[in-house]
Amino acid sequence: GAVVSQHPSWVICKSGTSVKIECRSLDFQATTMFWYRQFPKQSLMLMATSNEGSKATYEQGVEKDKFLINHASLTLSTLTVTSAHPEDSSFYICSARVGAGTSGITGTGELFFGEGSRLTVL
Amino acid sequence: RKEVEQDPGPFNVPEGATVAFNCTYSNSASQSFFWYRQDCRKEPKLLMSVYSSGNEDGRFTAQLNRASQYISLLIRDSKLSDSATYLCVVNAPRPSNDYKLSFGAGTTVTVRA
Numbered sequence: 001g002a003v004v005s006q007h008p009s010w011v012i013c014k015s016g017t018s019v020k021i022e023c024r025s026l027d028f029q030a031t032t033m034f035w036y037r038q039f040p041k042q043s044l045m046l047m048a049t050s051n052e053g054s055k056a057t058y059e060q061g062v063e064k065d066k067f068l069i070n071h072a073s074l075t076l077s078t079l080t081v082t083s084a085h086p087e088d089s090s091f092y093i094c095s096a097r098v099g100a101g102t103s104g105i106t107g108t109g110e111l112f113f114g115e116g117s118r119l120t121v122l
Numbered sequence: 123r124k125e126v127e128q129d130p131g132p133f134n135v136p137e138g139a140t141v142a143f144n145c146t147y148s149n150s151a152s153q154s155f156f157w158y159r160q161d162c163r164k165e166p167k168l169l170m171s172v173y174s175s176g177n178e179d180g181r182f183t184a185q186l187n188r189a190s191q192y193i194s195l196l197i198r199d200s201k202l203s204d205s206a207t208y209l210c211v212v213n214a215p216r217p218s219n220d221y222k223l224s225f226g227a228g229t230t231v232t233v234r235a
Contacts, residue, residue: 006165034223043126043209043227044166049220057220093165111156111211111223113165 003027004096006114013084014122020080021117023050023094029074030096034111035067038091050077050094084121092117123148126212128226135200135233142196143229145210152214153221155186155193160207160228169195169208200233207231 003026013019023033031052036044048069049057056069068080081088093116128145135141147155155172170177172184172193183196193212197204210226 036225041130041227044225046222046224091163110168113167116163116165118163 004030004094004112004114006094006117008117009115010118010120012120012122015085016083018080018082019084019119020078021092021094021119023077023079023096023114025075025096025112028096030077031074033071033077033094033096035069035077035079036093036095038093038116044093047079050079052077081119084119086121089119089121092119125149125214125224126210126226128210128229130227130229132230132232135231137200137202137233137235139200139233140196140198141200141231142194143208143231144192144194145212145226145229146190146192147210147212147214147224148191149212149214149224150188150191152191152212154213155184156211156213157182157184157193157195158209158211158225160209162207166209197231200231202233202235205231205233 005024005026007022033050035047037047038044046059047062050069050071052071052074058064071077094114095111097111126147133141157169158166159169160166170179172186176185181198185194207228207230209228212224213221216222
């Protein structure tokens with residue numbers, strides 16, 4: 001099946017630093033990728049939809065200046081957590097859709113997830 | 123009200139048992155439904171889509187009840203390897219004319235020997 005790769009898997013950083021997480025579609029092109037955050041024992045919460053070649057669409061309550069998203073190519077989207085603080089510690093996970101509605105709009109294709117990135121801010 | 127709600131469990135069952143659980147969704151316009159499986163500290167993986175008429179994939183059976191706005195997952199002849207968290211995922215249109223996938227918090231199933 002399609003593979004989505006995320007890097008790094010684990011990151012520990014000091015408060016105030018910025019952290020970049022990469023999400024790559026390895027064997028398909030994804031015009032749309034999704035970024036989620038998951039706190040322990042909670043559901044995945046959609047943070048933003050990353051659109052290749054245009055601005056990301058952020059969900060209500062997600063600060064776009066805090067979570068910078070860049071989708072510069074059809075196979076790579078990056079999420080940068082700027083000036084990270086301990087409350088930003090979480091499991092960040094990306095996904096991309098394959099199949100009908102590859103743009104992600106119609107939502108009929110299977111969603112493949114990256115392995116996730118566990119961020120710990122000290 | 124949450125968009126998607128699930129009984130968190132855990133459901134502790136012996137090997138070979140049948141376990142079933144539901145997921146309710148709030149948006150009546152929801153159009154597609156899925157069950158994903160998530161192992162501890164791993165990414166979710168698609169288990170099965172849920173079709174209107176219900177569908178089966180081996181030991182797994184999914185049902186959709188649009189009138190009551192819930193989907194269900196039944197696991198027969200449970201295996202130890204079925205131990206995981208099962209996420210209910212619902213795709214619904216939004217006023218902005220796009221779609222959004224909403225995730226339940228998951229139902230944890232533990233199968234014991």
